[in-house]
Structure formats: structure tokens, C-alpha cells
Amino acid sequence: MKEILSGNEAIARGAYEAGVKVACAYPGTPSTEILENTVRYKEIDSSWATNEKVALEVGIGASFVGARSLVTMKHVGVNVAADPLFTLSYTGVNGGLVLVCADDPELHSSQDEQDSRNYAKFVKIPMLEPSDSQECLDFTRLAYEISEKYDTPVMLRTTTRISHSKSVVTFGERIDTIKDAKLERNPAKFVMLPGNARGRHYVVEDRTLQLSKDGVSLPINRVEMRGTKMGVITAGISYQHVREALPEASVLKLGMVHPLPFDLIREFASKVDKLYVVEELDPFIEEQVKAIGIPVTGKEIIPICGELTPGRVRKAFGLPENASSTVEKLPGRPPNMCPGCPHRGVFYTLKQLNAYVSGDIGCYTLGFMPPLSAMDTCVCMGASIGMATGAAKVLPPEERKKVVAVIGDSTFLHTGINGLMDMVYNKGAATVIILDNRITAMTGRQENPGSGHTLMNDPTNEVDFELLCKAIGVKNVRTINPLDLDECRTVIAEEMERPETSVIITDKPCVLIKREGVFKPGAPLQVVDDACAGCRACLKIGCPAIEWIPGSGKKGKAHIDPLLCNGCDVCSQLCKFSAIKEAK
Amino acid sequence: MSDKVTNIVLVGVGGQGILLAAEILSETFMLAGFDVKKSEIHGMSQRGGSVVSHVRYGKEVFSPMVPEGDGDILFGFELMESYRYLSLLKPGGTVVVNDLCIAPPSVLIGQEQYPADMALKIQELFPDCLLVDGQNLAIQAGNARAANTVLLGAVSKRLDIEEKYWIEAIEKMVPKKALEVNLKAFQMGRGLK
Ligand SMILES: Cc1ncc(C[n+]2csc(CCOP(=O)(O)OP(=O)(O)O)c2C)c(N)n1
Ligand code: SF4
Ligand code: SF4
Numbered sequence: 146m147k148e149i150l151s152g153n154e155a156i157a158r159g160a161y162e163a164g165v166k167v168a169c170a171y172p173g174t175p176s177t178e179i180l181e182n183t184v185r186y187k188e189i190d191s192s193w194a195t196n197e198k199v200a201l202e203v204g205i206g207a208s209f210v211g212a213r214s215l216v217t218m219k220h221v222g223v224n225v226a227a228d229p230l231f232t233l234s235y236t237g238v239n240g241g242l243v244l245v246c247a248d249d250p251e252l253h254s255s256q257d258e259q260d261s262r263n264y265a266k267f268v269k270i271p272m273l274e275p276s277d278s279q280e281c282l283d284f285t286r287l288a289y290e291i292s293e294k295y296d297t298p299v300m301l302r303t304t305t306r307i308s309h310s311k312s313v314v315t316f317g318e319r320i321d322t323i324k325d326a327k328l329e330r331n332p333a334k335f336v337m338l339p340g341n342a343r344g345r346h347y348v349v350e351d352r353t354l355q356l357s358k359d360g361v362s363l364p365i366n367r368v369e370m371r372g373t374k375m376g377v378i379t380a381g382i383s384y385q386h387v388r389e390a391l392p393e394a395s396v397l398k399l400g401m402v403h404p405l406p407f408d409l410i411r412e413f414a415s416k417v418d419k420l421y422v423v424e425e426l427d428p429f430i431e432e433q434v435k436a437i438g439i440p441v442t443g444k445e446i447i448p449i450c451g452e453l454t455p456g457r458v459r460k461a462f463g464l465p466e467n468a469s470s471t472v473e474k475l476p477g478r479p480p481n482m483c484p485g486c487p488h489r490g491v492f493y494t495l496k497q498l499n500a501y502v503s504g505d506i507g508c509y510t511l512g513f514m515p516p517l518s519a520m521d522t523c524v525c526m527g528a529s530i531g532m533a534t535g536a537a538k539v540l541p542p543e544e545r546k547k548v549v550a551v552i553g554d555s556t557f558l559h560t561g562i563n564g565l566m567d568m569v570y571n572k573g574a575a576t577v578i579i580l581d582n583r584i585t586a587m588t589g590r591q592e593n594p595g596s597g598h599t600l601m602n603d604p605t606n607e608v609d610f611e612l613l614c615k616a617i618g619v620k621n622v623r624t625i626n627p628l629d630l631d632e633c634r635t636v637i638a639e640e641m642e643r644p645e646t647s648v649i650i651t652d653k654p655c656v657l658i659k660r661e662g663v664f665k666p667g668a669p670l671q672v673v674d675d676a677c678a679g680c681r682a683c684l685k686i687g688c689p690a691i692e693w694i695p696g697s698g699k700k701g702k703a704h705i706d707p708l709l710c711n712g713c714d715v716c717s718q719l720c721k722f723s724a725i726k727e728a729k
Numbered sequence: 730m731s732d733k734v735t736n737i738v739l740v741g742v743g744g745q746g747i748l749l750a751a752e753i754l755s756e757t758f759m760l761a762g763f764d765v766k767k768s769e770i771h772g773m774s775q776r777g778g779s780v781v782s783h784v785r786y787g788k789e790v791f792s793p794m795v796p797e798g799d800g801d802i803l804f805g806f807e808l809m810e811s812y813r814y815l816s817l818l819k820p821g822g823t824v825v826v827n828d829l830c831i832a833p834p835s836v837l838i839g840q841e842q843y844p845a846d847m848a849l850k851i852q853e854l855f856p857d858c859l860l861v862d863g864q865n866l867a868i869q870a871g872n873a874r875a876a877n878t879v880l881l882g883a884v885s886k887r888l889d890i891e892e893k894y895w896i897e898a899i900e901k902m903v904p905k906k907a908l909e910v911n912l913k914a915f916q917m918g919r920g921l922k
Contacts, residue, residue: 147759149752149755149756149759149765149767253770254770277766277793305770306768306793306794309768309769309770310766310767310768310769310793311752311755311765311766311767311768311793312764312765312766312767312790312793313759313764313765382792382793385791385792385793386791386792386794388791388792389791389792389796390796454792454794454796454797455792455794455796455799456796456797456798459796466797466798467796467797467798467799467819468798468819468820469797469798469815469816469817469818469819469820470815470816470818470820470854470855471816472812472813472815472816472850472854473844473850475809475812475813475844476809476833476835476836476841476843476844477779477833477835478742478777478778478779478809478810478833478834479778479833479834480743480776480777480778481776481777481778481834482776483776508776511776514834515834515835515838515840516838681838681839684837684838684839687834687837687838689777689834689837691837692832692836692837693836693837693838693839695839695842701839
């Protein structure tokens with residue numbers, strides 16, 4: 146069967162065909178759709194974990210008792226999962242384990258541009274890198290074979306342009322030789338105390354050498370000879386750009402980017418006059434080729450920052466660029482919170498209170514954008530609370546009061562909760578606002594332990610945030626309606642004054658939640674033209690449904706698009722002239 | 730089959746249905762027997778940001794991204810976004826654009842103005858430009874929400890692909906209850922000169 150699949154859909158299909166029984170992940174662009182597709186196969190138990198470390202541990206547990214497991218995450222997720230990953234390299238696996246890591250060159254939706262290939266080398270495990278959706282499927286299957294044959298976890302690395310591009314894929318069948326999970330004890334291999342781990346380290350080093358040797362004849366590492374003038378070593382999406390921009394060049398296409406098949410590289414180098422490495426981000430292949438004494442050109446001409454494109458590759462090789470039209474500078478079009486988003490009123494209030502907002506990652510990070518402009522820091526998921534504790538430790542009392550951490554429900558459960566425990570334990574004095582919109586919204590609305598449903602759409606336990614905060618020792622816990630600006634202002638101002646930890650929880654859902662009965666839109670509002678004084682107060686919340694209509698000569702007026710308005714009523718609370726009313 | 734790869738760039742605002750239109754294009758090209766690649770950034774697409782999708786087809790397609798200055802057709806869902814991405818088109822390329830302005834945040838809050846004469850400026854740079862009143866034609870077809878399908882029809886007319894493949898792709902990708910209206914909208918777009 147043939148279909149057009151994204152890289153992520155193809156990886157899910159590959160996992161299914163490889164007989165995977167357990168798939169676990171924490172969402173993160175551009176990796177999220179892999180689990181959203183494995184869940185379509187009833188043979189696979191698919192679940193959202195609370196964070197990437199837990200996701201990997203679930204995968205390891207299943208592997209150790211014999212099942213094939215799939216764990217997926219975005220690049221920065223590997224930072225969170227790194228601890229178990231390093232030791233997993235030593236234990237090896239029982240059932241095959243594949244960790245898919247989706248990098249994001251160009252930072253389309255990430256906070257950094259780290260090159261995860263470095264992890265494969267650091268952790269000492271093989272890494273495969275597909276170049277299109279067909280390879281996503283094929284390499285996923287192959288990764289399980291390698292995992293079991295070499296007794297190692299295998300990383301499969303994609304980038305945004307692989308995960309989110311679609312191309313034609315031919316399917317296979319699910320293999321039926323998968324063994325059943327059963328308890329097999331093997332403490333010498335699976336209990337990593339120093340005495341056991343010391344011996345395993347030798348195993349790891351031998352494994353890497355063996356894989357490097359075997360990589361020479363691995364079909365996914367292939368030489369495409371076209372001429373002898375110029376040879377390019379490349380992998381992943383860069384391969385496609387090279388084929389596009391340098392159709393005459395001979396290519397060594399690496400399907401396995403760690404460990405490198407050094408003998409194959411030597412042989413290829415000897416056949417061409419001039420050797421290049423074309424790779425996105427770090428000089429990962431280049432430095433290793435140079436280290437074995439082969440002269441090669443790479444980052445001297447290929448950009449180290451951002452993603453590659455056919456045009457950027459052409460430019461690097463000094464080829465003429467295509468003629469293209471230049472256009473005038475235009476207003477930007479950044480993303481914005483939805484009309485009626487429950488986060489909006491909180492950020493408006495924080496701005497009014499001149500809070501120092503220790504931010505975190507989620508839709509609410511858009512609180513940084515004008516006109517809300519109410520976020521002062523944002524480092525990584527879960528960081529807001531620990532950072533608030535740190536700032537509050539050293540600021541003078543008057544400034545200390547300004548410190549407010551904001552964190553979404555999913556982010557709080559991911560890694561924020563540890564920060565809160567620390568704040569209470571160490572008597573930190575700051576305000577924490579948990580923006581509980583009942584979903585992991587930013588990445589496309591995934592369920593989480595607070596939402597009451599699993600990825601497989603089963604009803605399940607819901608974390609009670611209030612009780613949880615109390616249980617870890619927060620004395621001041623208050624729940625507010627974030628769409629009520631008076632309540633927001635009163636409660637947040639009171640808690641900011643308090644010289645100890647306090648938590649405020651908001652209780653209105655994301656407007657895009659599809660599950661029946663969770664989000665109920667209000668009646669759309671309209672601006673009564675005659676009553677509008679043109680004061681612009683309602684524009685301060687940046688709702689996409691409200692537009693400023695400049696007046697000819699005199700003042701302009703606000704207008705609400707009834708098709709966009711979700712009737713949250715926040716704008717009308719800002720209007721001193723009662724000009725915003727329910728639309729008739 | 731010639732080796733030429735045809736490049737289409739779809740641009741507009743998050744939430745306008747660009748990704749679905751790109752899916753229908755890709756499906757059509759696959760049904761017509763071509764190699765197809767499609768690439769887009771959709772992390773933030775739901776929240777009103779600018780969206781670009783690249784669709785390429787031919788005998789063999791390598792990069793999923795349309796090289797700068799190599800686009801054959803720009804399929805625009807909104808005027809300012811279409812103008813913004815004109816640099817992706819090759820000289821003499823074709824533009825099919827929806828006659829629609831959506832104000833970006835800075836315009837909504839009255840800080841900037843929506844740039845004037847976008848349609849005219851596009852036509853100045855690319856005379857082969859069809860301005861489509863997608864909304865009104867869709868209303869005539871029976872539903873304002875079928876505007877994208879009107880545009881798709883207009884684009885289809887500019888590509889050398891048999892009509893039956895378009896119909897087959899639409900039948901596959903559009904929900905049953907909206908099919909009739911969409912097929913009508915498609916034909917209206919296809920009929921535009
Ligand atoms: C370690 C890590 N994993 C995943 C992500 C991707 N990511 C960014 S925000 C977010 C979830 C935000 O959900 P929530 O905190 O509930 O806020 P909301 O978007 O719902 O407002 C995720 C998964 C990330 N940036 N870093
Ligand atoms: S998706 Fe939900 S949380 Fe995100 S901006 Fe929209 S309403 Fe707010
Ligand atoms: S009520 Fe006002 S703030 Fe809320 S969605 Fe409608 S226009 Fe926007």
C-alpha cells in the first residue's frame with residue numbers, strides 16, 4: 146500500500162510493523178504526532194508520560210521484561226531524559242528500545258537549537274538519521290533489529306523538516322515473531338551498581354567499535370558515485386538539499402550517523418578529489434573525519450546556525466542564487482493567544498501590578514508579546530518556580546514582592562512540582578500561579594495527569610492541584626476565575642504581599658478543548674458604536690477578535706468580530722463607557 | 730514524464746485551512762502518478778501566525794522545500810502574507826490569491842496600518858496574478874467555508890493534471906456532508922479566467 150505520510154506518521158507505522166508493544170512520550174514539537182499516530186494501532190499501548198524522563202523509564206521497564214518499546218521526544222526532552230539514558234547504554238536492552246529525538250534547527254518552535262547527535266556519541270549508542278518518510282518507516286524497523294542484535298538502545302534522530310514533511314511511503318506488514326513479555330531476572334546486567342557497571346563499560350566500548358566496523362557494509366550507509374571531482378558526506382535532510390543543489394556531486398549518504406563507518410569514509414575520500422561534509426548545526430561528522438586525518442571542508446562554508454535549504458547549500462558552494470523579487474517591509478504576524486484564552490486576563494493583571502514574571506513554556510509564554518508584555522524570563526520547562534525562589538532569595542524586600550512565577554498545568558506536572566517543593570522546604574517567598582487550562586495546549590492539546598483522560602481516551606484520575614500543593618506544604622492556596630479581572634487583581638495583589646510561598650490556581654479551560662462540556666463559549670460581544678469613546682482600553686489585552694478601526698479625522702473606534710469572539714467578557718470589564726455588550 | 734519538478738507555495742494565516750489544501754494538492758499529485766513532497770511549519774499555526782507550506786511534485790523530488798526564487802505558483806489565502814512570500818516565486822511565476830485582508834496583531838491594536846494596495850503591488854511584480862473573491866464565490870456555491878476549494882479550483886486550472894485526480898482527492902479528503910458544496914466550489918474556481 147502507498148500513502149503520503151509525514152515523517153512522524155511513518156515512524157509510528159514503522160514501530161507498528163516492528164511489533165512495538167509500548168509507546169510512551171511527552172509531547173514536544175516536532176515529535177508530538179508520533180504518539181498521536183501509534184495510538185491508532187490497538188496492538189500498541191500508547192501513553193503520555195508526565196515528562197521525558199518518565200517516558201524513557203516506562204520504555205526501559207517494558208524492554209527489560211522483553212517487549213519492544215518506543216519512546217519519543219523533542220530535542221530538549223533528551224536533556225530531561227539524559228539520566229536514565231546514560232545508564233541504559235550500559236545495561237543494554239532485552240526487547241528492542243528506540244528513542245526518537247526530533248531536533249528543531251532554525252528554532253521553529255523551541256528555545257534552543259541543540260544538535261542531539263552529540264548525545265549519541267556522549268551516551269555511546271547508535272543513531273540513525275532518515276532523509277524522508279520512507280526512510281522513517283524503514284529505519285524505525287531497522288533500529289529495532291540493531292537494538293536487539295547489539296544489545297543497545299538506538300536513537301532515531303529527525304529534524305522538523307523530516308518529522309513534518311510528507312512524502313510517498315510504501316507500507317509493510319507487522320512482524321509476527323515478537324516474543325511475549327515475561328519476567329526474566331538478570332541482575333548482573335540490569336542492576337547498575339559499580340561492580341556490575343564497571344564490567345558493562347567494556348561491553349559498551351566494544352559495541353561501539355563493532356558497530357563502526359559493521360557500519361561499512363550496512364546498506365543504509367551508501368556511496369552514490371557520480372564523478373570524482375567532488376565528494377560530499379551527508380545525512381538526514383541535508384542529503385536532499387545536496388541532491389537538489391549539487392546534482393553532479395558524488396555522495397556518501399550516512400543512514401547511521403553514530404558510530405561512523407570510518408573505513409567506508411576513508412574509501413570514499415580516496416575516490417574523490419575534494420571532500421566536503423554538508424550537515425546542519427554542529428560539525429559532528431566533520432570533526433570526526435578530521436580526527437582520523439582526512440582533510441575535509443565543512444563549517445568553513447556551511448552555516449553552523451539555522452537549518453539548511455537548497456538555496457543555502459548553493460550559496461555555500463558559491464553557486465549563483467536564483468533571481469527573486471524583494472518586497473517592502475511588512476508588519477509581522479506573530480502567533481497570538483486565542484480569543485477568550487483564559488491566560489489573557491492573568492497577564493493583563495500582572496502587567497498592571499508591575500510584577501516581575503518568572504515565566505515558563507506553554508501557550509502562556511505568548512504573554513511576553515505586546516500589548517500584554519508581561520514576562521521577564523523563560524528558560525526551560527519547569528524553571529519558573531526555582532528561578533523565582535532564587536530571585537526572591539537575593540532581592541530587597543520591596544522588590545522581592547514583585548516576583549511571580551507563572552506555569553501551566555502540564556509544565557507544573559512535568560518538572561515544576563519539584564521547584565515548588567523546594568520553595569516551600571527552603572522557605573522561599575514568592576507567588577506561584579498555576580495556569581490550569583485543563584490541557585497541554587501549546588503542542589496541540591494533549592491530555593495530561595490533570596485533565597482526567599489518557600492518550601487512549603480512557604477516563605482516569607485527575608490530579609487535584611489544590612490538594613497537591615497543600616500536601617507539599619503550601620499554606621496559602623487559592624483558586625481564581627482568570628476571566629474575572631477584579632478577582633485576579635485582588636487575589637494576586639494580596640498574595641504578592643505575603644512574605645511566604647503562595648499558590649494561585651486558575652480554573653478556566655483552553656477554548657480549543659474539543660471534549661464535550663469542558664469549554665463553553667459565552668455569547669459573542671459587540672461594541673456599541675455610539676457608546677465607544679475611542680479610549681483604546683480594550684486593546685490592551687490584545688484579543689484577536691478586537692480590531693481598532695482608525696477614524697477619518699477624528700478618533701477611531703473598536704470593533705469586535707462576532708465570528709471570532711468567544712464571549713469571555715474580559716474586554717467588557719475594561720470598558721468604562723459600557724460600550725461592549727452582548728451582540729444581538 | 731519530464732524531469733521538471735513543479736513547485737507550489739501555499740501561504741496565509743494560521744487557522745485558514747492551508748494545511749488541508751496542501752494535503753489535497755499532494756494527494757492529487759500522488760494519484761496522478763508523481764513523486765510528491767510537502768513541507769510546512771505548523772507548530773504555532775493554530776494561533777494566527779503566518780503559515781507557509783511547500784508542495785513539490787515531479788518524477789523525482791529531493792528537498793521538500795521549494796528553493797528560493799524557484800516557485801512556479803504561489804497559492805495565497807491572504808493578501809499581505811502572499812506579498813510577504815513573493816521572493817519564493819521564480820520571475821514570471823503565477824499567483825492565485827484570495828482577495829482577503831486579515832489584520833495582524835499590531836494592526837488590530839492600532840499600532841501599525843495594514844499595508845495599502847497589496848493586490849496591486851503583487852500584480853506589479855507578477856502580472857500573471859489571479860485575484861479571487863473566494864468568500865463570495867463560496868457563498869454562491871452554498872457555504873462561505875468552501876472559499877479554499879474555490880481557490881483550489883483556480884489553481885488546478887493552472888496545472889497540467891487531469892481533472893479526475895482532483896475530484897478523487899477532494900472526495901477522499903473532504904468530509905461527506907460538505908462534499909457536494911466543495912465540488913461545486915471547485916468547479917467555480919476552475920471556471921475562473
Ligand atoms: C523538555 C521539554 N519538553 C517539551 C517541550 C514542548 N512544550 C512546550 S510547552 C509544552 C506544554 C505546555 O503545556 P501547559 O504547561 O499546560 O501550558 P499551555 O500550553 O496549556 O498553556 C510543551 C510540551 C519543551 N519545550 N521542553
Ligand atoms: S490554545 Fe488554549 S491555551 Fe493556547 S492560546 Fe488558545 S485558548 Fe489559550
Ligand atoms: S469577549 Fe472580548 S476579550 Fe473575550 S473573546 Fe470576545 S472580544 Fe475577545
